[in-house]
Amino acid sequence: MSSPATVPFIRACACGNDFLIIDGINAPADLADFTRRICDRNQGVGADGVEWLFPASGADIQARLLNADGSEAEISGNGTRCVAAYLCSEQAREKVTVLTGAGVKTCRLCSYSGMEYEFEIAMGPPKVGEELALSLASGSVRGIPVSMGNPHYVVFCDEFPSNWQVVSTAIGRHTAFPQGVNVEFVRCIDRSNIAVRFFERGVGETRSSGTGSCAAAATAIASKKAVSPLRVHAPGGVQTVRWEEQIYLRGSARLICHGEFFV
Numbered sequence: 001m002s003s004p005a006t007v008p009f010i011r012a013c014a015c016g017n018d019f020l021i022i023d024g025i026n027a028p029a030d031l032a033d034f035t036r037r038i039c040d041r042n043q044g045v046g047a048d049g050v051e052w053l054f055p056a057s058g059a060d061i062q063a064r065l066l067n068a069d070g071s072e073a074e075i076s077g078n079g080t081r082c083v084a085a086y087l088c089s090e091q092a093r094e095k096v097t098v099l100t101g102a103g104v105k106t107c108r109l110c111s112y113s114g115m116e117y118e119f120e121i122a123m124g125p126p127k128v129g130e131e132l133a134l135s136l137a138s139g140s141v142r143g144i145p146v147s148m149g150n151p152h153y154v155v156f157c158d159e160f161p162s163n164w165q166v167v168s169t170a171i172g173r174h175t176a177f178p179q180g181v182n183v184e185f186v187r188c189i190d191r192s193n194i195a196v197r198f199f200e201r202g203v204g205e206t207r208s209s210g211t212g213s214c215a216a217a218a219t220a221i222a223s224k225k226a227v228s229p230l231r232v233h234a235p236g237g238v239q240t241v242r243w244e245e246q247i248y249l250r251g252s253a254r255l256i257c258h259g260e261f262f263v
Helices: 031-039 077-090 164-172 210-222
Strands: 006-014 017-023 049-054 061-067 095-100 103-113 116-124 132-136 139-147 151-156 182-190 193-200 204-206 230-234 237-243 247-262
Touching: 006 031, 006 077, 017 077, 031 049, 031 061, 049 077, 061 077, 077 095, 077 103, 077 116, 077 210, 077 247, 116 210, 132 164, 139 164, 139 210, 151 210, 164 182, 164 193, 164 204, 182 210, 193 210, 210 230, 210 237, 210 247
Parallel strands: 017 049, 061 095, 151 182, 193 230
Antiparallel strands: 006 017, 006 247, 049 061, 095 103, 103 116, 116 247, 132 139, 139 151, 182 193, 193 204, 230 237, 237 247
16 A cells, blocks of 8 residues: 655744745645645645745745645745744754745744744835725725735724724625735834734634734734834734835744644
């Protein structure tokens, strides 16, 4: 009896966002279908997405992010940290450069203990737009479009609405965003702290988001509701965002396990 074909993977987590890291040499012909299968939380390994790794020119590695539904995204700040953690575990490094769909991101190692790493990533300058009102079936909503190399829509609130996931789904399907959009509901705690809920393209509700934390923080700072550096509190943990000439994102990444997925 022949042994089944397998695909090796690393499982990693950054502030509640979980990813599988897979060498592109093992990439099947249908990357989207395989990603959906392995990310399935009942019949697969389970993850918010897969960071597929390939050789890169001008960076240490190229990371192509596919969401749990098989769609491709430009970048995940948390996923990029997980990739950096994996590379640091393979070889001692103080800096990792990752080529993403939003350009090359430089991850600087701040500290580590065992399989737990902390990085600060130079995420590039944000593009904070003007307030945009949307008409939804449930009523109107006002938010601010932001780009962190991927699209976001930031909604400020005094308290998180009980139906924020339903509203986020409708926003993501709105014609104003033909390519979809990541949605952040933001509650300002004080000038140095915000609480955020995330609803991401191709995934749904997530416990955290790196680019979402950057978008939420940049919008709060641009709106003069907060100042830099800003602590972003999410169900999965706390990240710190500072805005100088560009956005810098600091947070943890933990390597959980490795395994093989039967093809």
